[in-house]
Amino acid sequence: MNVLEIIFYALSAFALVCAIMVLISKNPIHSVLWLILVFFAISGHYILLNAQFLAIxxxxxxxxxxxxxxxxxxxxxxxxxxxxxxxxxFVKLIGVIAGGSFLTLSISLVKQAMPLVGKTVPLKEGTIGLIHPLGKALFNDYVVPFEISSVLFLSAMVGAVLIGKK
Amino acid sequence: MPIQYYIYFCLALFSIGVVGVLTRRNAIIVFMCIELMLNAVNLLLVAFSKMYNGLALQNGASATAGIDAQIFVFFIMVVAAAEVSIGLAIIVMMYRNTHSIDINFLNRLKN
Structure with missing residues (x-):
């Protein structure tokens, strides 16, 4: 078990604990702070996968x-x-049971999936997560969706102002 | 790292989000759980992108194979930001009308 796997397990456990704390804390502000910790853990995962742009x-x-x-x-x-x-x-109990059965069902499906056997994710290598290839792909192949997303932001801004003014 | 471990982790995070949506009644917490689910999906997309890129590099294909998934993650973040601004505006408006952010007030979608 090398150091990268230890980092993977530590980040995963940290993210899961913080995500559970988001649910069970009574004060909404504490929930927000725990969720920020979850996002930091997920950013750590991105750095582990060498997707530096997405981490930032x-x-x-x-x-x-x-x-x-x-x-x-x-x-x-x-x-x-x-x-x-x-x-x-009992509504809470039913919610937890529903989520847990979804989790167990999906895990059993993934365990049986033959196309996934032997596939590995290379950690801390590869260049596709860096800014240079991502920028090239974004502004060559995906320039139309990029421009459309600016229209989406404009409409979201107008909608938020319109809803807030009523 | 085998891809299955990433799938298990993201499924666990997604299920925690599902449980939160089902069990909490505060509209803001429900909204935060939706963000949690979006983040689980984002992480899984990046993991699959790296897996595909590793396979393509072994087979001698182009070095930028699998970059589309990371662009998708970027666009998911864009849409999530727009969604959050609209959703929080709706929650503030709802609080102004009903003085509560309990989602059970909204189950009839009128008044």
Whole structure:
């Protein structure tokens, strides 16, 4: 077991623990902070896969912009800690059972999948995650979706302003 | 690292997101669990991209095989950012009308 595998297991365990803490913490602000830790762990996974551009974009966009937006909204609407109504216990139990059966079913499917046997992911090598090949692909083959996404952002901005002004 | 380990990890993260959507009633927490599911899918796309790239390099194909998945991840992040801005605007509007962010108030989609 070399050092890369140890890093993989440590990051995975950290991400899973933080994701569970997102669910079970009562205060929404604590949930946001735990979710930021999950995003940092996923960025660590990207760095392990040598997808450096996506690692940085993940930190800037998710942990930087989106989670700050969440924090801002939580502080704006001032949710009191004890005012959040809890679901009944058996509804929670059914939710956990549904999620757990989805997980076990998918894991058993992946275990039987013959096309995946022997396929490995090379860690810490390869150049496709660097900025140079990604930029070339983005601005040669995918330039039309890139421009369309700017229209999407414009419409999202107009929609958010319109909803917020009512 | 075998690809199965990445699939197991992403499935676990996705299932935690599913459980959160099913069990919480705070609309903001539900929204955060959706972000968690999106991130699990993103990580799986990058892992498959690296796997495909490694196979292509062994077979002597072009060095940029599998780069499309990382471009897809980039676009998923773009769409997620737009989605979050609209969704949080809707949550703020809902709070202004009902003074609550309990999603059970919204199950009839009127008033």
């Amino acid at each position: 974009v993940n930190i800037i966009v998710y942990a930087g912009a989106i989670m700050v937006l969440f924090l801002f909204v939580i502080m704006l609407i001032n949710v009191k800690k004890d005012s959040e109504p809890q679901k009944q216990l």
